[in-house]
Amino acid sequence: MSDVLLPSAELAYSAPDAAGFYGPYGGTFVPETVVPALAELAAAYEQALADPAFTEEFAYLLRDYVGRPSPLYRADRLAEAVGLGAVYLKREDLNHTGAHKVNNTIGQCLLARRMGKKRVIAETGAGQHGVATATIAALMGMECAIFMGTEDIRRQALNVYKMRLLGAEVIPVADGTGTLADAVTAALRHWVERVEDTFYVIGSALGPHPYPRMVRDFQSVIGTEALAQLEEKGVGHLDAVIACIGGGSNAIGTFYPFLSALPADQRPLLVGAEAAGLGLESGRHGAALTKGSPGVLHGFYSYLLQDDAGNPLEAYSISAGLDYPGVGPEHSYLKDEGLVRYEGVTDAEALAAFALLTRTEGIIPAIESSHALALLPRLAAELGSEAVVMVTVSGRGDKDMDIVREAGLGG
Ligand SMILES: *Cc1c(COP(=O)(O)O)cnc(C)c1O
Numbered sequence: 001m002s003d004v005l006l007p008s009a010e011l012a013y014s015a016p017d018a019a020g021f022y023g024p025y026g027g028t029f030v031p032e033t034v035v036p037a038l039a040e041l042a043a044a045y046e047q048a049l050a051d052p053a054f055t056e057e058f059a060y061l062l063r064d065y066v067g068r069p070s071p072l073y074r075a076d077r078l079a080e081a082v083g084l085g086a087v088y089l090k091r092e093d094l095n096h097t098g099a100h101k102v103n104n105t106i107g108q109c110l111l112a113r114r115m116g117k118k119r120v121i122a123e124t125g126a127g128q129h130g131v132a133t134a135t136i137a138a139l140m141g142m143e144c145a146i147f148m149g150t151e152d153i154r155r156q157a158l159n160v161y162k163m164r165l166l167g168a169e170v171i172p173v174a175d176g177t178g179t180l181a182d183a184v185t186a187a188l189r190h191w192v193e194r195v196e197d198t199f200y201v202i203g204s205a206l207g208p209h210p211y212p213r214m215v216r217d218f219q220s221v222i223g224t225e226a227l228a229q230l231e232e233k234g235v236g237h238l239d240a241v242i243a244c245i246g247g248g249s250n251a252i253g254t255f256y257p258f259l260s261a262l263p264a265d266q267r268p269l270l271v272g273a274e275a276a277g278l279g280l281e282s283g284r285h286g287a288a289l290t291k292g293s294p295g296v297l298h299g300f301y302s303y304l305l306q307d308d309a310g311n312p313l314e315a316y317s318i319s320a321g322l323d324y325p326g327v328g329p330e331h332s333y334l335k336d337e338g339l340v341r342y343e344g345v346t347d348a349e350a351l352a353a354f355a356l357l358t359r360t361e362g363i364i365p366a367i368e369s370s371h372a373l374a375l376l377p378r379l380a381a382e383l384g385s386e387a388v389v390m391v392t393v394s395g396r397g398d399k400d401m402d403i404v405r406e407a408g409l410g411g
Contacts, residue, residue: 015333020209020300023336026329028208030188030299037195042210044115049217054110061106062221065139066096070222072229072390077360083380088235088390090226092250093365099395100222100250101132105201107218109136112199119143119194122201123187125152125180125246126321126368127159128395129203134168144168147187151178152320159399177314180324184298204247205328208299212328219253222392227257230390239387240269240379243394244372245289245342246321248272248328250394255340256330268390269341271379272331273371275317276344286315288327289335289342302329318347318403319367321395347407349374354397355409366395367403 015022020042028038048054062068070091079087092100105122112120120142124130130146137144146163150172153160163170176182184207191200205215230238241258243251255270277285285291288303295304297312305313305325317323334340345353350367353374358364365373372391379389397404404410 015330016209016213020213022330022333025294025302025332026209026212026300028299029296029301030208031192033192034195034208038208038210041115045111045210045214048111048114054114058107058110058218061110062103066102066106067094068221069225069229070094072226072233074233075361078357078376081356081360082376083385084376084389085386086388087376088230088388089363090222090254090390090392092222093363093369093393093396097128097132097135098398099128099132099366100219100253100392101129101203102135103221103253104203104215104218104249105129105132105136107214108199108201109133109140109142111214112142112201113140115199117197117199119145119198120201121145121147121187121190121194121198122203123147123180123183124203125149125183125324126319126399127152127156127163128321128399130163130168130170131159131166133201133203134163134166137168138166145171147171147173147183147190149178149180149183150174152180152183155320155403156399179314180320181297181312181315188298203249204324205249205252205330206247206298206300206302206326212300212330215249216252216256216330219249220256222250222253223255223257226254226390227261235388237388238268238390239383240271240389242271242273242372242375242379242389243392244322244368245272245274245327245331246286246324246368247326248331250392252328252330254392255334259339270339271375272340272342273345273375274342275315275319275322275371276346277316277318279346280344284316285344286317286323286325287344288315288325289331290344292325294332297326300329302332303327303335318350318407319371319400321366321368322371343375343378345371345374351404351407351409354404363393364397365393366397367400369394
C-alpha cells in the first residue's frame, strides 16, 4: 500500500539531489537560524518514509478520512463541447475539505506529530491550505495558527470563519499587498522564532528543501491513483494531462508519477496552466514560468516575477490560489528540460471554462482548476478531435461563489 502511494526515490526520473536541487533550482536559501531545523526535518522525513507505521497511517487517513481514491470521471458532455475524443477529470474537488491540499496537510501534520511538535503554523492565500491545516490540526489535537494577507482575508471571508470554527488562530498580515507572498514571509519569520515547538506546514511544492520534495511525494497520490484508474478503465492511451499551477503542488502531484513511471515515448503531453490574469502582456498576471526569470524568494531558487533589482513583483489572478509571484522549483527544472509545457490562461478564459464545466457536467470547479480546464479547447485544436485528455480538478468552486457572481456569471 505504501509503495502505491509514495513513489520510491529509486523510481524518480532524477532530482532532487541531497541538497534539494532540481538542476539549478530549489536549495535552501534561508537565515542560518533555520538551517538546523530544516536539516532535522529532512532527516525526520527520510526516517518516516522508511517506517511502515507512518506510510500506513497516511494511507489510512487518505482513504477513510479524505475519501480516497478520488474518482476519475469521464466527462462526455464536456468532451463533446470542447471537441475532444474523451476527457477524464481527476476529482480532487470531492476530497474532504474540497481540494487536493488536504493530502499534503495530513502528511505534514503526521510528520509534525512524529517529531514531537504540539503546534503547527501555515500560510494561506485562497484560504484552502489554511482550512486544510486547521482541519488536520483539529483531527490531531494540535494548536494551530494561520498567517493570511489582509486582502485575502477580505476575499475569502468564509474560509477565515471556517478556520476559526476549527479552532485555529488567524493572524492577519498587512505587509506589502496583503496577499499570499506576504503571508509566506510572515510565517517564515515566525517559524524562525518558534522553531523548537512549532512545525511549519507549507501549502505548496515550494519553500526551502525538503519541502518541495515532501509536498510532491504527499500529492503524488493524485497521479498514482490516476495511472491505476486509467488502467482499470482500459484507457490504453492518453494524449495529454493538464493541471493548474499556483505554487505547483496539484500539478507536480499529478505529473510526477507519469514522469517517473512512464518512459518518455509512452508519456502523455504534460501541460501546466498558469494564471495569465488580465493578459500576459498586461503586467497583471501570475505567470512566473512563462514571463518570469530565475531568482530567490522564500528560501528557494526558481522562476519568479521580479523587477530589475530582484524584488518580487505583485502577482495577480482572479483566483487567490494562483496569485503567487514564484513557482515550485521542480517546475522550473521541468520547464527547462522540456518535460512539461506551461501556458498562460487569462481570468476571462478561466471564467468561461468554469461556466462550461458547470453547465455541461453539473460540476462547479474552483477558479484555480478552471485555468486547467480552459486549456481543453486549445488542446483539441492542437491534438485533434480524437484526443484523450485528463485534467486534474484541484478543488470545488463553493469558495468562489462571490467572485463569479461579481464577474457576472449566471446573471
Ligand atoms: C491552492 C489551490 C491551487 C494552487 O495550488 P498548487 O500548489 O499550485 O496546487 C489550485 N487549486 C485549488 C483548488 C487550490 O485550493
